[in-house]
Amino acid sequence: MKMPKRCGNCGSTDLKRLSAEETASFPWKDYPAVNLKLSGDIVKCGSCGELLLNASQARGLDDKIVDTIVQQIQTFITMILHREKCEQKIIAAHLGVSPEYLSEIKSGRKIPKFQTFNFLKTMALDATSFKVSAPAYQSGKQAV
Numbered sequence: 001m002k003m004p005k006r007c008g009n010c011g012s013t014d015l016k017r018l019s020a021e022e023t024a025s026f027p028w029k030d031y032p033a034v035n036l037k038l039s040g041d042i043v044k045c046g047s048c049g050e051l052l053l054n055a056s057q058a059r060g061l062d063d064k065i066v067d068t069i070v071q072q073i074q075t076f077i078t079m080i081l082h083r084e085k086c087e088q089k090i091i092a093a094h095l096g097v098s099p100e101y102l103s104e105i106k107s108g109r110k111i112p113k114f115q116t117f118n119f120l121k122t123m124a125l126d127a128t129s130f131k132v133s134a135p136a137y138q139s140g141k142q143a144v
Ligand SMILES: [Zn+2]
Pocket: 007, 008, 009, 010, 011, 012, 045, 046, 047, 048, 049, 050
């Protein structure tokens, strides 16, 4: 890729080409919870963090974001299933979505709202969040 002269977002000339290690996985600036996995020659603005992509990279970015989100959703669900030793429909109940919808976002047929993604991530990383999100717990029926 030809090195751009200026950042199209902020006009800074502080641009750098990302190394292969950096493009392998890095937080996407718009949604830092999403670790992007990009390949190829990526130039980043050192001032505002904007990625300066050529047309074909920009077209590929949406697909990469979707792939990354789907991979992370699968990881989060697996983490919860393993830790809680429960069925996937229990995770759906904690999330407040239908089991069918959870299957759809797990397979990538649907992309969840960012709120749903973040909640799933929180439950995967924090067992207490999973526990207190139980529908029975919320309605006060759970024996403590
Ligand atoms: Zn910039």
